[in-house]
Amino acid sequence: MKQLEITTQITVFESIDELPIDIKLLMNKAIEAKQMAYAPYSKFKVGAALLLENGSIITGNNQENAAYPSGICAERVAIWKASSEFPNQKILALAISASSATLVVNEPVSPCGACRQTLSEYEINQEDKIAVYFMGEIGNVMKTNSVLDLLPMAFDKSLL
Numbered sequence: 001m002k003q004l005e006i007t008t009q010i011t012v013f014e015s016i017d018e019l020p021i022d023i024k025l026l027m028n029k030a031i032e033a034k035q036m037a038y039a040p041y042s043k044f045k046v047g048a049a050l051l052l053e054n055g056s057i058i059t060g061n062n063q064e065n066a067a068y069p070s071g072i073c074a075e076r077v078a079i080w081k082a083s084s085e086f087p088n089q090k091i092l093a094l095a096i097s098a099s100s101a102t103l104v105v106n107e108p109v110s111p112c113g114a115c116r117q118t119l120s121e122y123e124i125n126q127e128d129k130i131a132v133y134f135m136g137e138i139g140n141v142m143k144t145n146s147v148l149d150l151l152p153m154a155f156d157k158s159l160l
């Protein structure tokens, strides 16, 4: 038997002001989108913004539902919007910001498992990494160089 080790590199920026200018702009778009989230049940609002190769920025936010599982995360709203409007545009980066009405979110909020799975499909298809930047409402911003860094050993279409 042998043991395998999986490591992930995460860059930590002290604040949004430390980000490269184009990513700071992208994060600000995610923050803007977050304000328009529909999250009456969790009161936890998330905004996501994708930077496409052609320079377009596509945003999304979480959309909840009285039938709770029918709601959907910000990241998936954004990626499906991007894929439906610009199916052939590579995605360069994703920025995510989250805030709660009940507490100060001062730690980075990383995408949930279902979003990681969904995002990974598009990253694999485009054969180029998507940089993922995520933060709470304030504080540090974390960056991984790719979605697969957040989802090692992802299930993909290779066996289907």
Ligand code: THU
Residues within 6 Å of the ligand: 039, 042, 044, 045, 046, 061, 062, 063, 064, 071, 072, 073, 074, 075, 110, 111, 112, 115
């Ligand atoms: N949520 C997101 O939009 N993205 C995530 O990655 C984590 C969770 C949303 C879903 C739900 O509307 C609320 O946050 C609380 O889970």
